[in-house]
Amino acid sequence: MNDQSNKSSSPMFSNSLMSADDALEFLIDSAQVSEHTEITSLDDSIGRILSEDIHSKINVPGFDNSAMDGYTIALDEKKLDSINQTFSVVDRIAAGSTGKELKKGNAARIFTGAPIPKGANTVIMQEECQASEDGSEITISRSIELNENIRPTGNDILKNDVILKTGKKIKPEDISLAASVGIGELHVFKRLKVGVFFTGDELVEPGNSLTVGKIYNSNRYALVALLKNAGCEVLNLGNIKDNFDSTCGALEKLSNDCDLIMTTGGVSVGEEDHVKPAVEKLGSLSLWKIKMKPGKPLAYGQVKNIPFIGLPGNPVSSFVTYCIFALPYIKKIQGNSNFKNEPIKVKTNFDCKRAKPRREYARVKIDYSSEIPIASLYPKQGSDVMSSVVWADGIIEIPENTVFDTGTILDYYPLSELTR
Ligand code: AMP
Numbered sequence: 279m280n281d282q283s284n285k286s287s288s289p290m291f292s293n294s295l296m297s298a299d300d301a302l303e304f305l306i307d308s309a310q311v312s313e314h315t316e317i318t319s320l321d322d323s324i325g326r327i328l329s330e331d332i333h334s335k336i337n338v339p340g341f342d343n344s345a346m347d348g349y350t351i352a353l354d355e356k357k358l359d360s361i362n363q364t365f366s367v368v369d370r371i372a373a374g375s376t377g378k379e380l381k382k383g384n385a386a387r388i389f390t391g392a393p394i395p396k397g398a399n400t401v402i403m404q405e406e407c408q409a410s411e412d413g414s415e416i417t418i419s420r421s422i423e424l425n426e427n428i429r430p431t432g433n434d435i436l437k438n439d440v441i442l443k444t445g446k447k448i449k450p451e452d453i454s455l456a457a458s459v460g461i462g463e464l465h466v467f468k469r470l471k472v473g474v475f476f477t478g479d480e481l482v483e484p485g486n487s488l489t490v491g492k493i494y495n496s497n498r499y500a501l502v503a504l505l506k507n508a509g510c511e512v513l514n515l516g517n518i519k520d521n522f523d524s525t526c527g528a529l530e531k532l533s534n535d536c537d538l539i540m541t542t543g544g545v546s547v548g549e550e551d552h553v554k555p556a557v558e559k560l561g562s563l564s565l566w567k568i569k570m571k572p573g574k575p576l577a578y579g580q581v582k583n584i585p586f587i588g589l590p591g592n593p594v595s596s597f598v599t600y601c602i603f604a605l606p607y608i609k610k611i612q613g614n615s616n617f618k619n620e621p622i623k624v625k626t627n628f629d630c631k632r633a634k635p636r637r638e639y640a641r642v643k644i645d646y647s648s649e650i651p652i653a654s655l656y657p658k659q660g661s662d663v664m665s666s667v668v669w670a671d672g673i674i675e676i677p678e679n680t681v682f683d684t685g686t687i688l689d690y691y692p693l694s695e696l697t698r
């Protein structure tokens with residue numbers, strides 16, 4: 279990974295309240311696209327990011343071929359308007375074989391995908407052909423046009439076309455297209471290796487019982503799942519002791535083995551928050567108080583030149599800041615050209631009578647039955663209420679310092695897009 283330290287230590291953002299847009303822009307500007315690529319088989323390429331344009335070396339289809347099971351005919355062009363024409367059937371061409379040249383007035387049985395023989399100029403589907411009992415002739419009651427049911431050479435792809443572009447996240451249809459031009463391997467960006475750990479002596483692993491004052495470590499599982507969903511390799515140190523030395527040890531280990539380090543919790547400025555001083559000791563850190571709800575504190579820096587992102591500890595804050603800030607950053611590093619979250623316009627079925635100083639990323643369900651989809655709020659929007667995320671279809675952006683009526687159009691992001 280490249281050295282990004284000169285950018286992140288910009289004094290401009292240290293310790294001041296910062297807008298979500300500025301924070302995102304700064305992060306995206308700091309993200310350097312990976313230089314590490316590898317070759318993968320088509321079967322293993324799903325979800326990976328292409329690291330080069332794919333050109334086709336062939337036309338697809340490579341030859342004129344039949345779109346139907348039926349009869350191909352060498353039609354006399356003078357007889358285009360005639361009806362009830364009869365043709366001798368002199369050949370049979372299945373897909374994968376080639377037929378002999380057809381003389382004017384002759385036909386050949388042909389099957390879907392089979393090449394159109396020399397001399398033939400149209401294909402009539404079998405349902406429209408009346409075959410004689412012995413199959414030696416066919417009669418077509420309607421008038422016939424030239425080039426019916428013929429898929430011409432290069433109909434799908436022309437030789438030298440760019441069929442897939444660098445930065446594309448590979449989907450099943452992309453794999454199909456690559457295979458159709460004979461490409462069996464793809465050049466892709468290497469998976470980003472993300473090292474994670476979690477802080478907080480209150481945290482207990484699921485499967486154990488809780489004592490008073492303890493909670494289950496849910497962020498650990500959320501973050502690992504989100505990163506895997508994003509195609510990252512994860513090196514997970516789990517929950518580490520909430521003290522300065524353990525935090526430094528974890529950071530140092532991950533900086534040797536990973537392309538990015540992420541944590542949740544411990545980035546507030548409380549006495550129990552050791553991540554901040556530990557990162558500062560080993561590198562540099564900007565701690566941002568972002569004017570947003572949920573998720574005020576967000577940390578970005580370097581540990582020995584490896585980028586570091588510290589998400590807040592509250593589960594909803596951690597989830598939402600990952601979606602809004604960390605994932606676009608990760609996507610850009612991974613070479614994904616489509617790294618920005620693109621909003622959809624929806625209408626609120628709620629109002630806002632009192633302007634709020636911080637932008638809210640509120641969890642909503644969407645009713646798609648009207649022309650402009652309608653968003654309803656989950657009743658509890660606290661940063662500790664993870665049920666709100668599970669209930670929601672997505673996140674609506676409620677602008678800061680704004681009052682609005684029911685029916686206002688706002689930006690909305692489906693969770694399905696925000697998390698992948
Ligand atoms: P912190 O940012 O460490 O002050 O944590 C803020 C809140 O998030 C506290 O209530 C923590 O108990 C909670 N929290 C921190 N880490 C986790 C975690 N890994 N899983 C669930 N909750 C957490």
Ligand code: MG
Binds near residue numbers: 477478544550551
């Ligand atoms: Mg903590």
